[in-house]
Amino acid sequence: MTKPNPRIKLPESAKAGEIIEVKTLITHIMETGNRHDKHGRLISRNIINAFVALFGDVEVFRAEFGPGVSANPYVAFQLRVPGPGAFDFAWTDDQGVTTTAREILNVVT
Amino acid sequence: MRKLITISVMDRRSFLVSASAASCMLASIGRVAAENASAPERSLQFDSEFQAIIGSATPVEHGLTVDLPERADNGNFVPITISVESPMTDADYVKTIHLLSTANPVAGVARFHLSPLNGVARVQSRLRLAKSQDVVTLAELSTGDMLIATSFVKVLIGGCGL
Numbered sequence: 001m002t003k004p005n006p007r008i009k010l011p012e013s014a015k016a017g018e019i020i021e022v023k024t025l026i027t028h029i030m031e032t033g034n035r036h037d038k039h040g041r042l043i044s045r046n047i048i049n050a051f052v053a054l055f056g057d058v059e060v061f062r063a064e065f066g067p068g069v070s071a072n073p074y075v076a077f078q079l080r081v082p083g084p085g086a087f088d089f090a091w092t093d094d095q096g097v098t099t100t101a102r103e104i105l106n107v108v109t
Numbered sequence: 110m111r112k113l114i115t116i117s118v119m120d121r122r123s124f125l126v127s128a129s130a131a132s133c134m135l136a137s138i139g140r141v142a143a144e145n146a147s148a149p150e151r152s153l154q155f156d157s158e159f160q161a162i163i164g165s166a167t168p169v170e171h172g173l174t175v176d177l178p179e180r181a182d183n184g185n186f187v188p189i190t191i192s193v194e195s196p197m198t199d200a201d202y203v204k205t206i207h208l209l210s211t212a213n214p215v216a217g218v219a220r221f222h223l224s225p226l227n228g229v230a231r232v233q234s235r236l237r238l239a240k241s242q243d244v245v246t247l248a249e250l251s252t253g254d255m256l257i258a259t260s261f262v263k264v265l266i267g268g269c270g271l
Contacts, residue, residue: 019228032237034214060226068210068218070186070235077221080228 004028004048006089006101013106016083022053022061023076026091026099032067048073050092055105056085081107151243155209155216162207162247168257175246175258184238184264191221193230193248193256203230205249212242240267 009023026048033045045067053061061077073091084107092098172194181187193203202225208218221232236244241263248256 021231023233032214055226058226060224062222064220066217066219067215068208068213068237070237074233074235075221076233077223078227078229078231080226082226 002027004091004093004097004099006091006099008087008089008101008103010087010103010105013108014081015109016081016107019078019080020105021076022079022087023074024051024053024089025072025074027072028091028093030065030067030069030071030073034067046094048091048093050090051075052090053077054088055079056082057088081105083107151211152213152216155211155245158209158216159245159247162209162249163255166253166255168247168255170257173246173248173256173258175244175260177244177260177262179261180263180265181238182265184240184267187236187238187262187264188233189236189244190233191231191246191248195230195250197223197225197228197230199225200251202227202251203248204251206230206232207247207249208234208236209245209247210236210238210242211245213237213239218244238262238264238267240264 005027007025011020014020028048029046030048031043031046033043035043037043047065047067047069049065051063051065051073052059060079063075065073084105086102086104089101089103090098174192176190178187189208191206193206195201195203197203203223206221206223208220209216210218218236219234223230230248238244242261244260244262246258246260250256
């Protein structure tokens with residue numbers, strides 16, 4: 001399987017106290033565990049089951065996914081910008097693979 | 110003179126692929142026909158998950174807005190936007206949003222954990238829906254209140270093999 005590739009979209013700049021939207025996506029097959037291969041064997045489940053977002057080492061958003069989330073899971077959430085800082089994102093799948101991404105928020109005064 | 114006769118033989122793989130695609134489509138057509146006649150059924154797994162989340166609370170249909178298409182052409186990618194009317198202060202905020210499917214093989218779709226840091230309770234994602242069904246969203250507030258919204262989505266081509 002190809003390596004999960006995270007993509008983050010933040011506003012170009014933000015002010016402290018402003019509410020921004022944080023868009024995240026990671027490439028992942030999200031294999032449900034209910035499909036069969038061409039020989040009729042069940043393909044074992046492998047989905048991203050957990051996603052967490054930190055801003056300046058403080059957890060600001062967390063999600064748990066089931067197989068009902070689409071392939072390449074996309075999540076967007078809101079954040080009131082506490083000040084300058086960076087986001088740390090982490091996605092974990094059923095095989096225990098954790099993919100991380102760091103993104104600095106451009107905070108202007 | 111001899112005439113050349115070509116017989117096209119489908120190999121095993123392409124036969125299986127087209128056969129499974131055909132059976133998948135037939136199944137969804139059958140489902141749509143059946144569903145038009147009656148209200149959508151809810152899986153046993155949905156019932157038990159739903160009970161486990163609400164506990165002794167009585168969910169109210171107020172302040173929770175769920176944007177889902179009424180008709181989804183492709184059950185593999187169904188966009189959803191969930192917003193809750195909440196001040197998102199330390200005293201009153203949305204703790205958790207639960208997303209449940211009433212007719213997928215697995216009822217629990219996703220769970221989102223929020224806090225006053227978010228400022229606004231609004232989450233977007235994309236779902237897989239195996240067939241036409243109700244999607245039930247529950248928002249758990251810090252005050253102990255529980256909000257509910259139910260959205261029926263008609264799925265034309267189901268998320269097959271879900």
